[in-house]
Amino acid sequence: MHTLSYIITNLSPLVVSSKYGDMNMVTTEKHIPGRAVQGILARQFIRAEEISRDNAYQNDIFYRWFLSGAMEMSPAYIVSRDENDEESVHYPIPFSIQNIKNERRIIDLLHVDDDFDEQTEGLNGFCRLDETTIYLETVGTTLNFHHARDREKGTSKKGVIFNYESISPKQKFQGTISGSKEDLDRLLAICGKKWTAHLGRSRNAQYGKIDFEITETKPQPVSVETDMEKEISLTLLSDTIILNENGFSTTDMESFEKYLRRAKVKTAFSKQGQVESFESMWKLNRPSETCFLAGSCFRLDVSGCETGDLAELQNHGIGERIGEGFGRCVLGLQTEEHLSDRTVKPDLHKPQWPMPHKAKDIITELVKASIKKAVELEAMEVAQSFRRLPSRSLCGKLEAMVKGRDERGFVEMVKALRKPAENQLRNSGNKKESLYDFLISKKVSVKDVFSRPTNDGLAEICREANLDPGGDKVFEKELYQLYFCAFFLTMRKALKTQGDNSHDV
Known part of the structure; x- marks a missing residue:
């Protein structure tokens, strides 16, 4: 096996969409996934060979490189310079x-x-x-505001704003392309060493312009x-x-x-x-x-x-x-x-003046989006710990019950279930408790999210910015609903893949 190294430099803000966020917030991954790199190379191949995009799969080389897996594209991760001005x-x-x-x-x-x-x-x-020795690095990001667009009228919707989190321009990301020496030599001959491309969301707007460069003149043996x-x-x-x-x-x-x-x-x-x-x-x-x-x-x-x-x-x-x-x-x-942490840290000073209201609103939305992400992940992980799951129809019924209700209302509905449904919940459980007891006792709150070590950064941001998302009862109700919607959806997906042998209720 041989490899070629490549570097992606984003010339404009870059949005590599992640699955998290809400209807008013688009968040970005902090690296370039391998499948995105595969798309860049595939488009360059189609242009260079002047073949139809719709029929590209009929080309033997295209099929082998990009569809059958003969050529492997690693993700691209952030590159920085060390104290000796060397890139890593x-x-x-x-x-x-x-x-x-x-x-x-x-x-x-x-x-x-x-x-x-x-x-x-x-x-x-x-x-x-x-x-x-460990050297830590983060990816610089920017938050951009846009007016929502009315597709029918072709004008902006008054008062409706959504936000794009994007990777800030002029950052480098490096990865490798792996394959046989013959394939990589041919890739260089067809695609060239450097070209400009577009990547991610909103490529036709102000986002996604990149330079793609293969940094080696010939494949290197592994x-x-x-x-x-x-x-x-x-x-x-x-x-x-x-x-x-x-x-x-x-x-x-x-x-x-x-x-x-x-x-x-x-x-x-x-x-x-x-x-x-x-x-x-x-x-x-x-x-x-x-x-x-x-x-x-x-x-x-x-x-x-x-x-x-x-x-x-x-x-x-x-x-x-x-x-x-x-x-x-x-x-x-x-x-x-x-x-030993040898990271070179910038000399930053906290401003002496109060935080602008707009900045505080932005940080609040970002913190809430991160809290929602954490709640959903926990719900999916906990759902997978349960065995002898209830039927898909009961999971769907419970998911519908939690929508629009707070904790008290949902618990009352669970307690009012008929005996066959209750028995299914009592027969399902993890190592700690039955599913019935879990649904009755589970609390979902911002305080719980902040209590986990992995979320200490969120808690610190709230302290520094004087934010109190836990004081928003409407938001906490939303978190409760979000948790159990993700919880029951995960169970229904598991039942679908494993086969649902339970009796419908």
């Missing part, structure tokens, strides 16, 4: 690398002893690891050297999709180990997410997939593996849809328990 790529921070709470001391929990009992909190952004120690770290650099024995995406460890070439997971720090994408040719959303999020990391027992097995994992990735950038990983990246 920063990858998602592994979830096991955390900060000791109330201290600026960074530790990798993947390597701590069993008696470690200090409180820690997660880190946000991207990092570069160099043995005992050489992976892995020390054959008994244990080694595995870090996911991109979202990773694996399938269980029934062909459904999952984050089950037993299914994950089947992809690891005889390696065994000893310790795991992973998070679950959902992959959603839009197929431009079909003009439809692709089915969502459950995935391990980038930054998930594992300590592996590789005593039963051959060197070639480990090299194959790092060369080709893990799981499904590798050609679109999923499943990128690195072995042996995390080696030390204690890390």
